[in-house]
Structure formats: structure tokens, C-alpha cells
Amino acid sequence: MTRDDSNSRGSMGNGGSGEGGVSESPPRDLSRRQFLALAGSGLFVFFPTDPLDAFQEPERLPARQGYPTDFNAYLRVGPDSRVTCFVGKVELGQGAMTSLAQLLAEELDVALDSVDMVMGDTDLCPWDMGTFGSLSIRQFGPVLRGAGAEARAVLLEMAAEQLQAPAGRLQVTAGVVTDPSAPGKRVTYAQLVQGKRIERRLEKAPVKPVSAFSVVGQSPRRKDALEKVTGKARYAGDFAVPGMLHARVLRPPAHGATLRDLDTAAAEKVDGARVVRDGDLVAVLHERPDLADKALRLVKARFDPPQPSVDDKTIFNHLLKTAPQPRLVGESGSLAEGEKLAANIVEETYLNSYVAHAALETHSATATIEGGKATVWASTQTPFPVKQQVAQALGFTPQNVRIITPYVGGGFGGKSASRQAVEAARLAKLTGKPVQVVFHRDEEFFYDTFRPAAVVKIRAALTGAGKMVLWDYKVYGAGDREARLFYDVPHQRTVSAGGWQGGNPPGMHPFGVGPWRAPSVNTNTFARESHIDILAARAGADPVEFRLGHLSDQRMRRVLEAAARQFGWKPARAPSGRGLGVALGIYAGTYVATMAEVAVNKSTGRVQVIRVVCAQDEGVVVNPDGSRQQMEGSITMGLGYALAEEVRFKNGEVLDRNFDTYEIPRFSWLPKIETILIENPETAALGCGEPPIVTMGAVVANAIHDAVGARLRQLPMTPARIQTALKRA
């Protein structure tokens, strides 16, 4: 196929705002010098996405892929008056395409509409580790602003020369430089760079003070919105390449099952169908996706089942049995001292199940190999690692693999793993044709890298005066993020054994686990905030006053007080019968306080969450409405793992395979949601795509307890579990 410009633009999703910054064919082997030779004239500023740790690990070294080592993003001010930012981050729905463009437009003093984001294309963008962990704004934001400021300073120097006026006197509006003391004198950024090629590396340019912001802090229309409401937005499964075949891959019925025998004769007889077998990969291909699927159903395969192993009920004992030696996360004081001061000890175990990402777009990829070079459009959060995986699977050098990340239909951590991209590329090589792989929903559940099931054990104590004095915290299976206590307790220790990042003993988690929106923090926050509520009740205290009595962190006090004010919280000892709950959390430096009101139907065990108030301190707010959108999304998604979502499995077989048995939140579940953004100009902009979700398990558990006196220690809090807890209460 011809890789024309419309493909590149589709991959950037430029929001319909004019021509992209690069009109030439993409370079094949991108060193900076070669790229510049192709990219024409303009001002280029090179900078890192994270100056601190972007290049620490050997496999991250851009040098190995032919890149210079001192940058992994850059911007270009072009003679066509467009500003283009090239970065390996991707747009998953979180709005990075818009908020990053806002930061750049702000520092450069150009119109937001003149900024194009080229994201997640491994031939056009320098190396990036991936889009996750609420890092895009937190780590990349400051350097992106610096680069914008650097470019503006260079352009002002050039303008000063041209207008024969000191740079300090000049003003810039929407890319037009004027001299206030000489009306009529003006020059545009586009004119300044015409016919020139200027390269700069970001040193340290002064950025604007928050008080001078005019683009940052606004809520413009999302750059991706128009394409998304018209059906023009393209996802990895929307690319059609001439001659393309759709592949359906034969899957085992259970993890650990092995193929015993295979009969593909009937499938091969289907008109237009092709069957390919290469080692472990058996696929049926057809030019129509549904006919490939029909032919796959004719394949007769027998699998030997795996050894009997765990299921969703025995998993918790299994985790405790197989977990590695716990690792110390943090410690202060001495647990032995704490025990001596303890008048009232509360010891509990908290459980949560495996949870699926269940993005609406399943893992999809379209691959084509032409002239020894593979191009793969992939729904992925990690285009650069996927490039390495595809190169390895094909036996290609990485320079001969290009991953293009179009719009991604939801990730939540689940598209960090991208098996489908490797399969599509392998099948393209095997068949000599472009190949598309789109997972069906059952494959999506089967190969998902779930949020891990986990066990948390907490032993905590109060003094006779109702002050927390001891906190002994052990988490198994989830990971240690935000496991440390932010409440003031003199004698405390936190340990963690195994987690979502891998490095677990073989078989501890019986299938893939990985990051799931705020990894390990949903587990740790559910356990901690449930336990704090139990201690508050034991102390005879209101749960908000009890928390404030143990909080010296001013940012946390402020979000809690803001939430309480908005909610109209009136102190009472739980259970008050009102159905009100509170939970606090921290994720990636962002603070949240959430309050909820629930109604519990005692006969059915069903819970309706009526109202949620959430206050968030994310530092400087780049895009207020975008932040609120993310908060609402986090709160809504969090209702799922709180009330319904768990992956059931037995002996390697995943039993939940579609939305009939695996329920995710829907319109009728919605509470009234009120979000509060704390004004905090002293703290640099932090991530906002994940934090509120961490509080949703505990805030609902605490509200259920307040309503009916039943304490739920296991997520999700299904009607059956609530009924059981009610019988005990």
C-alpha cells in the first residue's frame, strides 16, 4: 500500500483543524539529522518527556533505536503557521491531546487551534515508555511548557532583529509579534521561520506564572470531539488496507490448556478462507471478518485441560500461600511499643477480586508488511515497547517496524499489553497480506491483564482516649502503591508481598495481571479507609472528625473539609442509619476526599448510590472541565468494582466472557455527582485521570455500614454478599 498523508493524519487525529505539520513521507530510519532533512524548514525544540527518569532503563535507551539520547519529544513551528508537537503519548479518552496542546499554546502565545498533536507514532515521535500512571501532565507538562517558552524566546529574538526593536518590548498574540511603540510593525512566527531551519535543545527557559495563563485553566472543546461525534474518528480496527484479510485466532479454552489435535479441513473448504498454522498460532483468515469467524467455528480442536488449580473462591488462601516474603514499604516507631499502648485492638482482613478493564474497544490491530517494513496500527498504551515486541516476533530490526497509534477506545491500563499487534504482524508476514486482528469480547476477557485479586490484613489499635496508636498493614497480591498510611499514627509498619507489576512467584496469579486504573491503590484505599471507619466507630467518633483528628497533612485536611462543606456533612457516630460514607485517598500526588450517600434494600441486598461529592487537589488545573470529566469517569467506573465487577474463573478457565455476566456501570446506576477542584497554584499540575476511583470501594462500604450496620470486607459488594453481611450484623 501507499502510506499517504491521510494515514498519518488519521493517526494523529488532528481534530480537523487544518493541515498537519509534516506533509512529507515519514522517514524510515529516524535520526534527528535525517528527520530534519525531511521535515523542511521551521524552528525545532527538542526536549525530554521526563528529565528525571525517562532514560534510566537500558531498553529505554533511544540510542538503540537510532535516536539521539537527549530528547524524546519535540515541537516544530512551521512556515505554514502550524505548531506541531511530536510525542509518544497517546489519546485514550483522557484528553491529553487537548490538555497538552493547551500547555504548548499557552507558552508559545499561539491559538489553540493552530497546535497539532502527533501522538504515538513510532516513526514520527521519539521514544516514550507509554501512557499510564497519570504521568502525561505531571511529568511531561513542565518540560513541554519549557519547550514552548524556549521556542517563544528564540522567535522573539528573531523578531527583535527583524522589527529592529528590543525583544523585551515586543508582544505576541496568536503567533503575531507586534511592537506596541511602533503600530503597524508586525511579523508572524510563520514568516520568521520561513526558509530557515533552527534547532534548539531545551536548557531552561522561564515559563509563565500561573497568574498570566489565558489558555491553561480554560475548558475549550476537545480537539478530538468533532471526529468522535461524526464517526470519523478512526480506531485500530477501522483501517482498511487493500487486500487485507481479517484473522480469527484459535484460542485454548483455559489458561494452561495444550492443543492435542487439530482438524482444519472443514474451515479450509469455506470459500475464501485461509488457515495458517505457525507453532502455537493457528488462525483462520478471510476478507470479511464475520466469515473468518464462521470458518473458525468449523475448526475442530481438542485441548488437554490444565492441572486443576484455583478458582475465584479459593484464590485468597492461594495468594497467602504463594506470596513471596513481604517487603518493608515503610515503618515508624515500633509495633511492640504500639502494642503496649493499645487499649482497643481491631484486626480485619480485606479481599478484592480480579477485575477486568473491559474497555469498549477490544484489542485491535491492522498490520501490513511492504518492502521489508512492517506498519501496525494498534490500540495500545505502549507503542514503543510494542515496536520492540513486533520486531522480535518478525525477526526484523526495530527500524523496520512502525507502530501507529490512532485513537484508542479506552485503555485504563489494559492496553499496556498488546498481544493482538504481534499476532497481526506475524500473520501479515505468514500470509504476505495485510491482516487485521480484532479481539472478540471473550478473547478480551481471556487475555486481559486483570487488576489482581488481593488480601489485606490490618491490625490497628486505639488508646483509651480513642487515638490511633498502632497500625500494622500487610498487603498480598496487589502492590505497594499508596499503601503507606497518611494518618498520624506513632507506631506503624507497612509491608507488601507481590503485586501487579510482575516478579511474582510462578502461579501466584493464575493469569495475567497488570495496571488497572490507579494500580494497587484501589485495593490499598479500600482496606485502609474501611479500617479507619471501624476504628472511628470503635472510638465513638464521627468518621470525618476522627480522620481530622489524625491528619496533619494540610492538603488532605483541605480536600476533606471542602468535601464535607459541599456535602453538608453533619457529624454522627456510624451506623447512623443515614447511609453516608467518607473515604480519602492519594494517587500520584493528587489528593481526593469523597463522600457518598447510599440506599440499601435490605431484602434484596441491592445498593443504589444516590449522591457522590468529590473534592480533588491536583495542583494547577490545566483544563477544569477536562478534570471534572475525568473525576466523573473515575467515580462512575469505581462503582463497578465496588458493587459488581469480579472475574469468575476455575482451573484456568475465565467464566465471565461478556457483559451479560460481567456487569459494568450503566445509566441507571448513576448517582448525582458533584466535583470540587481545589485552587492550589503553589503545586505544579498533577494527573487527574485516576485519583477519585481509589476511594470508591471504601466510600460505598462505609456508607453501606452507616445505612444498615453491615460491614463489607470483600469487593465487590454484591447483593448476595450484602445479604450475608446483614445476617451477621
Next chain:
Amino acid sequence: MQRTISFTLNGKPTRVTVDDQRMLLWVLRSDLGLTGTKFGCGAALCGACTVVVDKEAVRSCSTPVKEVAGKRVLTIEGLSQEGRLHAIQEAFLKHHGSQCGYCTPGMIMNAYALLQKTPRPTRAQIIQHMDDNLCRCGSHHRILNAIQEAAGTMKGGAQ
């Protein structure tokens, strides 16, 4: 059975010669190249594939193409007229009804069918009608607000 099916697609007469048991979703996406309609679950559980057939919202992943013979099929690509967005699309833009955007075409088409029949729905009616369309990003409130506003701006009901 292989046969020729004729229907109106986004206002244009359309003929396809296909196995008439094939699902409309795949004929739209693969044979006709209209990829705005999305695949999400393949079992009429998520609503990403919703299109409007005559005046009804249908799940195209579970609708055999033979069932649309002689009917009018409307997809997201056919909703804006002469470059002008439909009121529901405008309202989705204004209320930021999309995050990842994958559920958006199905949401808009299902809302369109609702407003055809019930031009002034209550919020409860909207929730009931939209409840089987899933959104994982959690844009639900904004989608509801957008539909309510679209209903209000369409004078004399849905166009």
C-alpha cells in the same frame, strides 16, 4: 443464502450481494466501508453497534442483513446533513459527551431513535432508553445532559 439485498443507506439506494444471514454490522463496516458503527460485544449487550432502521434503534451486530431489505438504514455517517451537524451531535460537542469516543456513535444513534418517538423525554425516560448502551469512560451524565439539551433545541421535536 447468497442474494442481493436492497435498502436505503443514509438516504442513498444501496445493493449488496451477500450471504443474507450475515450481520448488518459487518456488511456496513467491511463490505461498505462505514466504520463509524463499532463492534463491542457481538451479542447485543453493549450498544456500540447501534444503528437506526426505519425508526427503530437496532443492534447491528445481531441483525441479519436480510432484515433490512427494503428499509431505511441510518448510521452515524448519515446523521449530519449538508455538512451541518445534527442537534444531538452539537449537544455532544457542547457537553463533552465523548472521552475515548468508542461508544459515541451508538449512543448518538440510540438517542436519535428515542427523540424520533419521544421528542420531549423526561430524564427518567432517557435513562431507561439508554440503559443498555455501555460507556466505560464514565461520560454518562454528560451524555444525558446532551440528549436533554438536544431534545430542547429541536423545535417541534426531533428532525
